[in-house]
Amino acid sequence: MAKNIAQKIIEAHLVEGKTVPGQEIALKIDQTLLQDATGTMAMLEFETLDVPRVKVKRATAYVDHNMLQTGFENADDHLFLQTMAAKYGLYYSRPGNGISHQAHLERFDIPGQTMLGADSHTCQAGALGMIAIGAGGCEVALAMAGEPYSLIMPEIHLVSLKGTLPAWCSAKDIILELLRRLTVKGGLGKIFEFGGPSLAKLTVPQRSTIANMGAELGLTTSVFPADERTQNFLKAQNRLKDFKFLLPDKDAKYDGQIELDLSKLEPLIAKPHNPDNVVPVREVEGTEVRQVAVGSSVNSSFVDLMVIAEVLKNKKINPGLQLTISPGSRQVLVMVTQNGALSEMIKAGARGLEVACGPCIGMGMAPPSGGISVRTFNRNFPGRSGTADDQVYLTSPEVAAATALKGVITDPRKLGKPPRIKMPTKFYIDDTHFLPPAKDPDKVEIVRGPNIQPLPIQEPLREILEGEVIIKLKDNISTDEILPAGAKILPLRSNIPGISEFMFFYLDPGFVKRVKEKQGGFIVAGENYGQGSSREHAAIVPMYLGIQAVIAKSYARIHRGNLINFGILPFEFANSKDYEMLQQGEKIVLRNVPGIVKSKDRILAEVNGNRIELKINLTERNREIVLAGGLLNYIKSKKS
Ligand code: MIC
DSSP states (O other), X not given: OOOOHXXXXXXXXEEESOOOTTSEEEXXXXXXXXXXXXXXXXXXXXXXXXOSSOOSSEEEEEOOSSOOOSSHHHHHHHHHHHHHHXXXXXXEEOTTSBOHHHHHHHHTOOTTOEEEESSGGGGGGGGGTOEEEEOOHXXXXXXXXXXXXXXXXXXXXXXXXXXXXXXXXXXXXXXXXXXXXXXXXXXXXXEEXXXXXXXXXXXXXXXXXXXXXXHHHTOSEEEOOBOHHHHHHHHHTTOGGGOOOBOOOTTOOOSEEEEEEGGGOOOEEEOTTOTTOEEEHHHHTTOBOSEEEEOTTTSOSHHHHHHHHHHHTTOOOOTTSXXXXXXXXXXXXXXXXXXXXHHHHHHHTOEEOOSSSGGGGTSSOOOOTTOEEEESSSOOOTTTTSOTTOEEEEEOHHHHHHHHHHSBOOOGGGGSXXXXXXXXXXXXXXXXGEEOOOSSGGGOOOOOOTTOOOOOOOOOOOSOEEEEEEEEOOTTOBHHHHSOOSTTTGGGTTOHHHHGGGTTTTTXXXXXXXXXXXXXXXXXXXXXBTBSOOOTHHHHHHHHTTEEEEEESOBOHHHHHHHHHTTOEEEEESSTTHHHHOOTTOEEEEOSHHHHHHHOSEEEEEETTEEEEEEOOOOHHHHHHHHHTSHHHHHHHHHO
């Protein structure tokens, strides 16, 4: 039977189940990816599994998020990760070496392989023909221990590209257009496979921009073919040995198809506070801007930075704003240094930041109060930048450069001829800052500074769940709202008691006090609860604070998995109108919970003398995980 690319990779890695959309499958994982903000927790989880050495083809731990060292915390985390990596068989990418997804694309992504990463943007590796999926750290720890990864088989949709991108439009406009059309929920339960007559025109960095923001669509992942473009990229990275063609069969079938005529696109921008709030740039042109920030995994490639440098060459940025540049990797930074582009940007007035995620997760460069920040990044959830009343817009490097020059949001088509950046035929290569695992692991001592706190203990599932609704939330609440990032909070990622003080910090500063006074309770939410990051802290912290369950209209994929893995049941309203009935302070009682979780799909919640029906919607494996007291306990009980 003719197969598409996603089917080919999935079938070659299938360990359990049938590739029927909606059914549970398990995949063999070839590579794992950790980053420091989720990786310390994943490493603590891995440690409990008693596995002496990782069992995947390649495991890598990056330091790219927690880079501002304003106290001992982040430095403690780096050392912990470095020594854990050396002992257990991971490559350790030193701080300054690269944003994980960009550096991995350059050096380690391999067409046809699978990867599981403790970061939602792991899907960026789909640009090189991988099935790469973001997941909670616990799932990645298990994959490192050689366990297959269980997921619901997604539908596979073809995104067919035709036409040619107009001048001043780029890959960011393609993904923003998909977000505009489909919204942040549009990709739930799906893989997007890119194809069509214009696919061959897209370079690997362009593909990686598109694949990266599949996370914002809610996709399980995206995948591109491995074609001549891929071959040229890997050749220029001196990695031809990793290349093989991976194309869909001629009559491959898909579960759905989206047509995108590139020639109809125009420069786009996502307004605050959701990546799907997309409008043409011309609609917001002239809006005064205080900050322009270039970088983040989605737009920090050599080509992205060259666009900025070319536009700014021999010019000065507007005095009303600040411009920051964060290169995606050491490779990118060295190349823009050697060819003089960095000095063009600096001369124009840019502030050069280090190779890191930086402002994208609020690690520095928080914008001024209420001030508009135009960013080439992938997320603009409220407060993520570190400023409570931030106003973050997401756009392409082209729009960012034009805006930096003019001081107001600017349609770059006004600037005349667009820059023409050539893809390098040879990249700068130096792998010495990926430290390989130790040859003598027994001699490696794990350095555990005071920021590394033990994992909290998970209680078994209770017979009766009862308590008040502690908070009632609207649709599309992101993990950035549940448990914010930012320079003050991120350093506590290895310290659950410490970070628990910040749950719903910007959204509802009284939440933590209330949940403690009430000794736990329920969270009620609308659609797509927990969109955004893979941070399992957004599930561990509620568990730690005594949250009994979440009741929502629907959930984002990764966060739902994280809740289950930490024993918090993700209930759904059987009748979404009941959402209106549940108000903050309302008392809820659920009885015989383990009995119902064992075999039923519905449960009745007692609310103020009324009963409302909730859906449970769990796979067999999910049920066993919840009953075993979480994923780690489940795996251990299976082994004993
Ligand atoms: C993000 O972009 O939101 C992050 C920060 O990279 C997260 C990971 C995290 O919370 O540490 C992600 O995308 O998963």
